[in-house]
Amino acid sequence: MMGRERLEKNLADQMKEAQLKLGYEEExxxxxxxxxxxxxxxxxxxxxxxxxKETLEKLFAEPESRLGKLEFAVRAGRIEISVPPEGARYVHEHMGDVAFLQEIVSLFSDPHGKSVEDVKQVFGKFGAYVCEQMPEGSDFDQVLYFEDPSVDEYYYCVKEEMGHLIYHRFLKEDYRMM
Structure with missing residues (x-):
């Protein structure tokens, strides 16, 4: 997958996760x-x-993204990518099967009394997966990911703390950089 396509897919994936957590708004x-x-x-x-920022502006100059006209800004050393309301609508209406993500978001919507075993049960419904202990001193306890990345390409890092469970998902490459 080319860089531009990969970024568009990642943007759509992040937006869909936010829509599942917070609800859809055309904004x-x-x-x-x-x-x-x-x-x-x-x-x-x-x-x-x-x-x-300059690289992104050139890359997305033409043709317009399926997410609409993206805007880029530098904020505190990071890149802010603004996706217009029509992009939010596109993600809401055109994202493919997100049943796994829906179940994970639902599981974590009430993280109290949940455990890594609950996360494993959700993963197990969708295919073969790997669960590895994170190195001592890392921010998370375990990482889970599917053996077949076509199910879901992200690495889900989970941590149990103070009676509840949290997660963060990373691309494989970002996870490897941690």
């Missing part, structure tokens, strides 16, 4: 990326946020 959505993550998605080697 501008702003997503924030570190330069290193965008380099991984795009196959670029920009060193500074300003350089990445």
């Amino acid at each position: 501008t959505m702003r997503l924030y990326y570190p330069v290193a993550s965008l380099n991984l998605l795009l196959g670029t080697d920009c060193e500074k946020a300003g350089e990445m």
